[in-house]
Amino acid sequence: MVTIQAFGDLPSLIQWAGTCGPEFEAICCVGGDATQSAAALLARRHRIPFLPIPNGFGNLFARVFGHPSSPRRAARLLDEGEIRLVDVGMAGDELFLSHKSYGFLDQVQEAVEAGRRQPRDRIRRLLAYYGTAVRAVWSTPLPPLGVEVDGVLAADQAVLVTVANVETYRDFLSLTPAASPIDGRFDVFVIPRTSKWGLAWRLLRLKLRLPGRWTGVSLFRGREVVVVSAAGHETLRVVRRVLPLLLPPGAIERLKQRQVEVEEEVPLETVA
Numbered sequence: 001m002v003t004i005q006a007f008g009d010l011p012s013l014i015q016w017a018g019t020c021g022p023e024f025e026a027i028c029c030v031g032g033d034a035t036q037s038a039a040a041l042l043a044r045r046h047r048i049p050f051l052p053i054p055n056g057f058g059n060l061f062a063r064v065f066g067h068p069s070s071p072r073r074a075a076r077l078l079d080e081g082e083i084r085l086v087d088v089g090m091a092g093d094e095l096f097l098s099h100k101s102y103g104f105l106d107q108v109q110e111a112v113e114a115g116r117r118q119p120r121d122r123i124r125r126l127l128a129y130y131g132t133a134v135r136a137v138w139s140t141p142l143p144p145l146g147v148e149v150d151g152v153l154a155a156d157q158a159v160l161v162t163v164a165n166v167e168t169y170r171d172f173l174s175l176t177p178a179a180s181p182i183d184g185r186f187d188v189f190v191i192p193r194t195s196k197w198g199l200a201w202r203l204l205r206l207k208l209r210l211p212g213r214w215t216g217v218s219l220f221r222g223r224e225v226v227v228v229s230a231a232g233h234e235t236l237r238v239v240r241r242v243l244p245l246l247l248p249p250g251a252i253e254r255l256k257q258r259q260v261e262v263e264e265e266v267p268l269e270t271v272a
Contacts, residue, residue: 013038022046026078026246032056033098040088041095044243049083051246061097064166064181065251077246084252085241086181089165091234097181097243099164100236102227103145104191104199142196146228149188149220154269157193163225163236164189173207176219178262180255184240187268188220219268 003024007013013035020042028051029039036052043050053074054062068074089096145158155161162168164176164187179187191202198216205213224237 010034010038014041017042018045022048024048026051028053028074028078030055033058033060036061037095037097040097040243044088044095047244049244049246051077051081058098058169058172060099060166060168060170061181063170064255065245066248066254068248077248080249081246082249082251083244084182084247086243086245087165087184087238087240088181088243089163089186089236090239091163091236096165098166099162099168099176099179100234101160101162101168102229103158103160104140104142105160105162107140142199143230144193146226146233147188147190147220148226148228149222150224154188154218154220155190155192158190159194159199160189160191161227162189163227165238173203174209175206178219178259178266178268180259182252182255183259184238185221185223186225186236186238188222188225190218190220191216192218214267219266221268 005016007016017039018041022045026049027039027043029036030053031039032054033056035056040050040052042048051074052062052067053071054067054069059069067077089100091100142159144156145161146156147154147158147161162175164179165181167177167179168175168189175189176187191199194202194216202213202216204210206217224235226233226235
């Protein structure tokens with residue numbers, strides 16, 4: 001028997017995932033990263049195999065493993081897929097599969113998605129992000145952020161922080177190309193204190209993948225991250241191997257190989 005549940009908003013899905021019992025053999029979730037993260041709460045609670053079917057804008061988590069958006073191909077994974085335990089991130093009590101951003105990029109995302117009025121068409125929504133980002137560089141204040149990685153101060157005047165379980169923003173703006181949901185660690189991208197011109201130039205170099213694009217930014221790796229802002233502080237931690245994920249055959253091996261290749265080009269720092 002197949003049960004279909006539809007939710008009009010994210011809070012309703014989160015409430016259901018946090019209270020529903022273990023009466024399912026598998027959970028198939030159609031949606032983007034925020035929807036997948038909310039539904040994964042139920043899969044984690046009861047160790048139910050989880051199948052993400054990408055149908056949102058970014059789909060960063062599902063794309064890492066090559067999950068298909070085709071319903072027919074996704075359904076085949078129920079019989080042919082491999083079940084592997086993967087990592088999730090926790091920001092306080094909130095589970096996330098992809099990433100959490102603070103500072104400039106978080107403000108841009110909130111501006112585009114305010115009231116969930118963002119364009120549904122992928123091209124128009126991408127243009128909305130770019131347009132908002134260009135305007136925000138000059139109009140948005142850059143309050144300082146403190147960042148600790150595994151108890152060690154990584155930055156105390158950062159203007160942008162991204163804590164990632166997978167590659168963040170991928171083709172749109174790759175900030176954490178070596179992040180992996182199977183290594184038990186976050187990749188943490190930081191732009192230290194700089195002017196608005198400096199911020200714009202750093203993001204443009206990263207977007208265009210120009211030589212020297214990792215100059216003036218920092219990448220760290222760790223299991224626990226604390227982000228401190230004027231509003232307070234938030235602790236993020238990796239919870240390793242807790243989500244039973246239905247994967248296309250060979251997905252883990254391909255992910256490991258890609259991580260090895262990318263790490264040769266990415267200047268990861270240590271905080272110890």
